[in-house]
Amino acid sequence: MTLSQPTPVDLIPSVSKDPWWQNENIKAAGLFALSLGLFLLFWEIGARAGWFVKGVPTATETIKELWWWVTNPFYNNGPNDLGIGWNLLISLRRVAIGYILASLVAVPVGILIGMSPVAYKAFNPYVQLLKPVSPLAWLPLGLYLLRDSEKTGIFIIFISSIWPTLINTTFGVANVNQDYLDVANTLGSSRLRTIWKVIIPAALPNIVSGLRISMGIAWLVIVAAEMLLGTGLGYFIWNEWNNLSIANILVAIFIIGLVGLLLDNLFAALEKFVAFGRNS
């Protein structure tokens, strides 16, 4: 909105009389920039003055490192000196395979379980028991069963990202608004048509939020799992720890956070797309 033009909007005091710096978003952005600046300043001074333990890099060093890694993402000098872009792609590939497999199992199974109260009660104990298990607890089992670190990584992503999607899909399908089902019934809709045209779209907001939680978990888990597997972002951190390069560890943390944020936003947008005015 332009402020110079005397439009009728000026007649509404609460809308037009606030100066631009009173805008909530601008205030928030200002506070964000200020706090970030103060933090970096504190870090820089602290690291130079030796307030922290020995070896903590300064903020400028870390930012320089970050810039170097971001501008040279794809180089390959063997498994222990791999560009961060390659490591990121390796991690994303593992997550994608494990996560897509998990979704392909969790969504159909969730739909089947959700439609039958008996199946729901019968299979709920498995889900409730396995859901709280730490994904890393599966690692030795995966290594023993699959005898392959790559497959084990995918297996762990699969087993840990299956539960939220399964639970949310089941919940969504079991709680489809009875009115929608009544509409389908009064029209004489076949069971298959009702599932396809009514139950699945009605449960879609729940399914997508399940997929979103699963994606978050998969991204959390891959880093931990890769520390023990070799290659990938998790291994990158482990390797830099062995090199005692704290700056590179910080760079990796930042990149992992950023990618996680992007993935989450992608699913948030998808959630909005399937909501149609429903708030899930």
Add this chain to the structure above:
Amino acid sequence: MRTAPVNSYLSADAPSDTAQLSIRNVSKVFPGKRGLINKISGKTSRDFVATQDINLEIEPNTFVSIIGPSGCGKSTLLNMIAGLSSISGGEILLNGQPITGPGPDRGMVFQNYALMPWMTVEENLRFAIETVQPKLSVKQRDRIIKEHIQLVGLVGAEKKHPHELSGGMRQRVGIARALVIDPQILLMDEPFGALDALTRGFLQDEVERIWEQKRKTVIMITHSIEEALLLSDRIVMMTRGPAARIDEILEVPFPRPRNRETIEQHPLYHELKAEMESHLYRETRAVEEARIRK
């Protein structure tokens, strides 16, 4: 006590050969919890008789309203006609055939619209007609959909999703969806209950107009006396539950087409209205008293 009924029958509506829909000795019992597990956990409950011995004959092309205090089983009765709720005793005949389940010969309008939020106005109608008449050509289907969107006055909103529409517009879609399958009977469960007073009046006029065009048999549940008088040929007044039954059936003789200004001039209007008011007042007071005594 009955105070000078205008045109009333006892609860037993005499069986008729010409009736399109016959409700005969229909009752609905919701079974209580008396199983072994319930007995052990001490959570038993008795059977609940919602409606008892309902008799009603509905002739073709009549508009019938069912009115009664809250919780009298009006919706249960309508759901039994729709086939969504099982019948515990007696039978409901549609063209002489007993109703065993839901079917597209009965179109249903829901109180809270029950539109699919992920479908546009057009898609909601298309879902209905595709389900009922899958063999129809796309061209014919499109024509029927267009006709019904015009009928309810929603031209221009075809591509909108329900959350972009007002309550009144949503219920127009609900009515169009019920009519698009060309049912023999239209069932309406408090269709205007969720609307504000002005929208409500506007939509009642619209239903009156549409009814003049289509002349379908309609069974409507309502709480509103004025609504029932404006739209109906017959008004069925039910007693309070449990074991609700039909107390009285009023014939509404006003000439059609009606509008709310002219029907009030009719000599019988105020008599009918007073009759319904006293019935509803009596039943509602009894419901309230029973609630206090519990």
